[in-house]
Structures are given as C-alpha cells and as structure tokens.
Amino acid sequence: VAGCSFFTVLSGDPSLQQRPMDRVIEPLRQMGAYIDGRHNGTRAPLVIRGGKLQGINYSLPVPSAQLKSAILLAGLQAEGETVLMEPVVSRDHTERMLQAMGADLQLEEKVIRLRQGNELKPQEFYVPGDISSAAFFIVGASLVPGSEIILRDVGINPTRTGLITVLQQMGALIQIENKRMISGEPVADLLVRYAPLHEIELGGELIPLLIDEIPVLAIAMAAAEGDSMICEARELRVKETDRIQAICDNLSALGILVQEYADGFRVRGTGGKIKGGRVDSRGDHRLAMAMGIAGLVAKDGVQLSHAEVVNVSYPDFWTDLSRLAGTGDFF
Structure with a gap:
C-alpha cells in the first residue's frame, strides 16, 4: 500500500x-x-x-x-x-x-x-505443502524409534530446504521422491524414517535457508549425540519473540545443557534422553510446535503453556501430531 x-x-x-x-x-x-x-x-x-x-x-x-x-x-x-x-x-x-x-x-x-511498466498477468498458482510446517514431522519421525512417514506434495524450493540438508548431514534418513514442477515451484514427497542423529555446527549461508526451522532443529540437536552449535543467526532475535533466548530457556527447562550467544547457541546432545519439564511458548507458534516434538521423546513429558498459539500458522497441529503419534490429545 x-x-x-x-x-x-x-x-x-x-x-x-x-x-x-x-x-x-x-x-x-x-x-x-x-x-x-x-x-x-x-x-x-x-x-x-x-x-x-x-x-x-x-x-x-x-x-x-x-x-x-x-x-x-x-x-x-x-x-x-x-x-x-x-x-x-x-x-x-x-x-x-x-x-x-x-x-x-x-x-x-x-x-x-x-x-515498473509490465502489466502483471493473472495466473492460477498451486501452493505446495509448506516445508516449514512439515519440518516438525520430519524431525519427529527422525527422533522416534520405529517411525516411518510420508509427507506428500511438499514444496522443496532450494532456498527452503536447508533443514533437510542439515538433518541428512546429522544422519537422518530422508528420501525425496516423485519430484516435479508445479506453478514454477519444485514439489516432492518426503519419506522419513527414524535414525540416530549426531552433532553438527552451522552458520553462514545455510542459516537463511532454515531460519524458521531452527526452533525444531534445536530439538533434533538436543536429542542427538555430541555438542551442536548454531551461529550467525542473530535474525532470530527479531522474530515473534527473541527466539535465541526463548529456545535456550526452554531447552534448559527440559534438562538440556545449552549456552546462549549473541548470534546463536550451543547444545549438549542427550543421545535421545531428553528429561522433559514445563515450558512456555512465549506466544511463538514455531516454538510451541517445537516443544510438541520434544514431548514425543521426553522421558517425563512436556507441559506447554500457551499451546494454542499454533493457530497462527497451523491450527490442526495438535490433532495431526496426536494422530501420527497414536496418542490422545496433546497438552
């Protein structure tokens, strides 16, 4: 305007x-x-x-x-x-x-x-599945033993698939199948199976390709073996909340050793042995969903305040997560 x-x-x-x-x-x-x-x-x-x-x-x-x-x-x-x-x-x-x-x-x-000058022509666009929403289930399936899921019709624009690249580097089993182009965007089905993950250090040009997936990536790092680190991600401090601080505070509440930096954080991986605890979304939809994924593998479970904030981007998240996990209602 x-x-x-x-x-x-x-x-x-x-x-x-x-x-x-x-x-x-x-x-x-x-x-x-x-x-x-x-x-x-x-x-x-x-x-x-x-x-x-x-x-x-x-x-x-x-x-x-x-x-x-x-x-x-x-x-x-x-x-x-x-x-x-x-x-x-x-x-x-x-x-x-x-x-x-x-x-x-x-x-x-x-x-x-x-x-300026060219008249824009009306078009019909097909909007593929959002990889930022799929990210939570990609990480969840990677962390829960025995898991195997297929996510269909997911957008795999190369400027959005940093999470897949990083998880594969950590040892995740993610297959990209049935690739095709729709409305100028690459689309595929994702087959994800459980696999033990190991540590990784990230920064530089990868960060913009997964900036919105860092909250759930932090859960993958916490469940992996070894120490993982994210740097050059200061942009996280000006999201719905200060995501660096919020991620670190919530990981600490789950019993995970974490060190906060100005532009990122370091996580001591638990090898799949997250303790669990009481956490707060702080009004951030992506942080809320990340804590939901932590709840899949936390020994003592996760109690999440302000879980309803997922309605900002994914109103059916808790229903879909419960269905995939084979459990009753979450939170």
Whole structure:
C-alpha cells in the first residue's frame, strides 16, 4: 500500500506489534513512502499515507525474504529501476511469482533488478505443502524409534530446504521422491524414517535457508549425540519473540545443557534422553510446535503453556501430531 493513493492503518496481531519494523520501513521511506507508528515509527500499528514512489538501489542489511519481498512489491509501483543486493541468497518465492506474472524482473548473482511498466498477468498458482510446517514431522519421525512417514506434495524450493540438508548431514534418513514442477515451484514427497542423529555446527549461508526451522532443529540437536552449535543467526532475535533466548530457556527447562550467544547457541546432545519439564511458548507458534516434538521423546513429558498459539500458522497441529503419534490429545 506504500505506493497507493489512500490512507492505511496496519495493526497486526499482538505478536506482530512487538516486532521492530524499521528494517522494512527504512527502504520504503527512501522510496518516498510516508510511514509512522509507535516507537518512533517502527512498531505497529503503522500509519501509511500512499504516494509516488521512486526506485532505489538497496543493499539488504541481512538476508531476509520478507524485507526483500516488501521492497520488490513496492518497486512494482515505483518509477525507474529498483535494484536489490543480497548478502546471502534467501527465499525466492516472490521472484518466481512475479516472473510468472510477467514482471520486468531480472536475476543476477545476489542482485535483483525490477522495472515498473509490465502489466502483471493473472495466473492460477498451486501452493505446495509448506516445508516449514512439515519440518516438525520430519524431525519427529527422525527422533522416534520405529517411525516411518510420508509427507506428500511438499514444496522443496532450494532456498527452503536447508533443514533437510542439515538433518541428512546429522544422519537422518530422508528420501525425496516423485519430484516435479508445479506453478514454477519444485514439489516432492518426503519419506522419513527414524535414525540416530549426531552433532553438527552451522552458520553462514545455510542459516537463511532454515531460519524458521531452527526452533525444531534445536530439538533434533538436543536429542542427538555430541555438542551442536548454531551461529550467525542473530535474525532470530527479531522474530515473534527473541527466539535465541526463548529456545535456550526452554531447552534448559527440559534438562538440556545449552549456552546462549549473541548470534546463536550451543547444545549438549542427550543421545535421545531428553528429561522433559514445563515450558512456555512465549506466544511463538514455531516454538510451541517445537516443544510438541520434544514431548514425543521426553522421558517425563512436556507441559506447554500457551499451546494454542499454533493457530497462527497451523491450527490442526495438535490433532495431526496426536494422530501420527497414536496418542490422545496433546497438552
């Protein structure tokens, strides 16, 4: 709406109102948008007065598909050329969609160029299964002895499959079957079997490819053999909650040795012997679902506060988890 000629208020839910929006607002203001809100105009509710936008050259300060998408969508309404430079490649669903609709968008190595002008053509898109939602069951099946599940029609866009790569490096048995392209996106069925996992250290260009899966990856690390570490993931501190702190606090509550760093954490693996305990989602849907997966393998079970927050992205999560685990209702 930054380039539209009307007045808009974007409120967001309580979790979004806690997230700093300055990294999105700053480039939009550079393009000519008027945006104001709480905390010096960086927190929702946000007031937006649409106006004429100009294309900009902008280097993304962090690899963020959300930030990239916001600038590209604004660039559709901006005069001239919008050029984005990425420090590391991030999710590219928006670029694929815009190209399919006929946008004047060119991709170079870590550089995206977009020009206003081409009329976007309506398309029918098939949206594949979300790998970020599938991630919880991929990890769950990898951790529970005797497990074997098939997840059908899952999107395997290479900018989203970092979790599969990492779990396979840890020893997970994940087969990618029936690969095909649908609406410009790669799709496949995933066959996952139980396997003992071992430690791993992660950072660099892998992090943007699994940033939303790190909460459940932390559970895999806690159940693995050896010490695992994640670094260069400071972006986690500006999600629905401070995910680095929340992950570390909840792992500690489950009896796991964990050390928190500014940009990540280190986990002492238990070899599948997670003790269990009382944890809190802190209003973060992904953390809640990760704790649910921990409950599958925790000796003393997991008691989760604010489990209902999964409704943000996956309302049927607890039902599906109970069905796969062959148990009654969770939590």
